Amino acid sequence: MSVTDIHKDPGQLTMTVVTELDAPPDRAWQLWADPRKLERWWGPPTYPATFVDHDLTPGGRCSYYMTGPGGDRPHGWWRIVAVDAPHSLELEDGFADEHGAPSDGMPVMVMRVEFTDRPGGCTMTLVTRYASLADMERVIEMGMEEGIRSAVDQIDGILAGD
Amino acid sequence: MVVGFSDRTDIDEAWADLVFGALADRTRRDILRRSMDGALSVSALARNYEMSVTAVQKHVAVLDRAGLVAKRRRGREQLVRTDVDAIHAAQQLLDRIEVLWRDRIDRFTDVLDETTEGAAP
Numbered sequence: 001m002s003v004t005d006i007h008k009d010p011g012q013l014t015m016t017v018v019t020e021l022d023a024p025p026d027r028a029w030q031l032w033a034d035p036r037k038l039e040r041w042w043g044p045p046t047y048p049a050t051f052v053d054h055d056l057t058p059g060g061r062c063s064y065y066m067t068g069p070g071g072d073r074p075h076g077w078w079r080i081v082a083v084d085a086p087h088s089l090e091l092e093d094g095f096a097d098e099h100g101a102p103s104d105g106m107p108v109m110v111m112r113v114e115f116t117d118r119p120g121g122c123t124m125t126l127v128t129r130y131a132s133l134a135d136m137e138r139v140i141e142m143g144m145e146e147g148i149r150s151a152v153d154q155i156d157g158i159l160a161g162d
Numbered sequence: 163m164v165v166g167f168s169d170r171t172d173i174d175e176a177w178a179d180l181v182f183g184a185l186a187d188r189t190r191r192d193i194l195r196r197s198m199d200g201a202l203s204v205s206a207l208a209r210n211y212e213m214s215v216t217a218v219q220k221h222v223a224v225l226d227r228a229g230l231v232a233k234r235r236r237g238r239e240q241l242v243r244t245d246v247d248a249i250h251a252a253q254q255l256l257d258r259i260e261v262l263w264r265d266r267i268d269r270f271t272d273v274l275d276e277t278t279e280g281a282a283p
Binding site for chain 2: 004006008013015017019021022023027028030031037040041042044124126128136
């Protein structure tokens with residue numbers, strides 16, 4: 001059971017997500033540190049993520065792509081800013097071209113995740129900062145597309161099962 | 163590549179910056195709340211704050227430029243009315259980001275629960 005509190009700050013262009021997890025920090029950390037576990041939650045079900053490179057050290061690079069139902073493959077990258085396992089991780093997340101090279105003029109988000117102990121588990125606090133409102137809009141447009149496809153596919157799946 | 167990527171014009175971006183810049187101030191958010199029914203003038207609004215009518219006038223001008231309020235003359239007074247549709251549009255933008263994150267966190271906790279159940283006691 002987890003409780004998620006989301007705080008949006010339009011002035012600062014940040015979104016803070018606070019989730020109470022029923023597991024200690026080192027176990028929750030594995031969902032970021034183990035690329036095979038990370039792949040299972042980073043992308044939506046119809047756009048599963050595949051991490052090609054995954055180096056969680058300061059200055060390290062990760063690159064990934066997501067595979068859509070039509071075979072389309074949006075690519076993304078991370079640049080690791082700071083790591084303190086299993087307590088905190090700060091990274092930049094951006095879009096890449098089909099060769100994995102960062103795309104010019106595309107949004108880059110700064111993400112910071114922290115794990116703090118609490119009785120029975122830990123609290124994961126995730127702050128995402130956008131450079132501009134236009135960036136926020138682009139991220140939404142891309143994400144919404146994935147979300148809509150995902151919902152449509154689920155409906156199709158239910159209908160096919162009858 | 164990513165389908166459904168709609169082109170944003172400079173005008174859209176400028177509008178968005180104006181709207182969120184206007185919403186980032188506590189006094190201006192309070193003015194929006196008080197101006198929902200469009201019955202208050204700038205000087206009537208100013209009585210709620212420890213600042214000059216001119217200062218409140220400036221806040222209203224910021225909201226006006228962002229399209230969040232409309233001003234209407236009544237005799238010597240200017241009545242301020244909040245544009246509820248504009249507020250709604252800004253809020254929707256943020257709500258959509260929230261949905262994306264809720265979905266992602268749901269997946270995160272599912273994977274975590276699985277790995278926790280699978281662990282030796």
